[in-house]
Amino acid sequence: MYPVVKLEKVTKIEKGKTILDDLSFEIEKGGVTALVGPNGAGKTTLLSILLGIRRPTRGNVTVAGRPPGHPEARVKIGAVFQEAPFIDYIKVREMIDLWRAFYRKPLTADALIEMAGLSDVADQYARRLSGGQKRRLEFALAMAGDPDILILDEPTNGMDDAAKTRFWEIVCRLGRSGRTVLFTAHSAEEAARWATRLIVLNAGRLVAVGEPSA
Numbered sequence: 001m002y003p004v005v006k007l008e009k010v011t012k013i014e015k016g017k018t019i020l021d022d023l024s025f026e027i028e029k030g031g032v033t034a035l036v037g038p039n040g041a042g043k044t045t046l047l048s049i050l051l052g053i054r055r056p057t058r059g060n061v062t063v064a065g066r067p068p069g070h071p072e073a074r075v076k077i078g079a080v081f082q083e084a085p086f087i088d089y090i091k092v093r094e095m096i097d098l099w100r101a102f103y104r105k106p107l108t109a110d111a112l113i114e115m116a117g118l119s120d121v122a123d124q125y126a127r128r129l130s131g132g133q134k135r136r137l138e139f140a141l142a143m144a145g146d147p148d149i150l151i152l153d154e155p156t157n158g159m160d161d162a163a164k165t166r167f168w169e170i171v172c173r174l175g176r177s178g179r180t181v182l183f184t185a186h187s188a189e190e191a192a193r194w195a196t197r198l199i200v201l202n203a204g205r206l207v208a209v210g211e212p213s214a
């Protein structure tokens with residue numbers, strides 16, 4: 001059994017600036033892992049590397065036992081990135097159906113709408129959603145392919161407290177069901193409350209890895 005995510009001595013240098021500095025860690029299957037750190041710590045850069053959008057300058061990365069971006073890795077990953085594109089003249093349910101069409105074994109549109117708490121707005125135009133509703137639509141899109149690995153970049157930005165709690169309860173259930181969830185957060189408090197494991201970054205360096213209690 002291989003780790004779901006494995007980094008060995010990963011460094012990313014951009015225009016002479018070291019953004020990620022010699023990072024090594026592994027994430028085992030299942031559970032909810034938070035990547036925590038202040039602005040500029042390198043969290044989004046690290047997620048981009050895991051998704052195969054950017055490449056490390058040095059070091060080795062595998063996701064689901066494959067190099068990032070490999071088709072066999074990509075079909076297993078669902079991702080929520082900050083500011084997903086919203087097509088202007090498309091409704092929530094149509095957007096979800098469009099995303100489902102990319103996958104071999106998608107979840108049903110009804111299941112995704114229910115999971116993301118979008119039943120009331122399923123027939124509205126996506127561009128009219130509130131900030132918190134947009135985050136939930138992004139979550140539904142990330143779940144469209146029933147992914148083994150869920151990657152969420154600051155997924156609760158713009159949600160009110162009730163929506164946050166509901167969202168994290170769903171994410172934790174996914175983590176307990178054997179999916180591997182990795183999310184980024186500024187707030188160590190929010191991360192420690194919901195994650196089973198924390199990875200703390202500062203200025204591109206690994207500060208700590210472990211259970212929130214530690």
Ligand SMILES: Nc1ncnc2c1ncn2[C@@H]1O[C@H](COP(=O)(O)OP(=O)(O)OP(=O)(O)O)[C@@H](O)[C@H]1O
Pocket residue numbers: 014015017019037038039040041042043044045046186
């Ligand atoms: N393409 C790039 N060229 C140069 N510098 C970059 C590039 N992308 C990111 N950076 C720098 O790398 C650092 C890390 O950025 P990153 O977005 O990964 O941090 P972050 O931890 O996600 O921050 P935030 O919490 O603000 O989203 C920042 O100082 C940023 O300015």
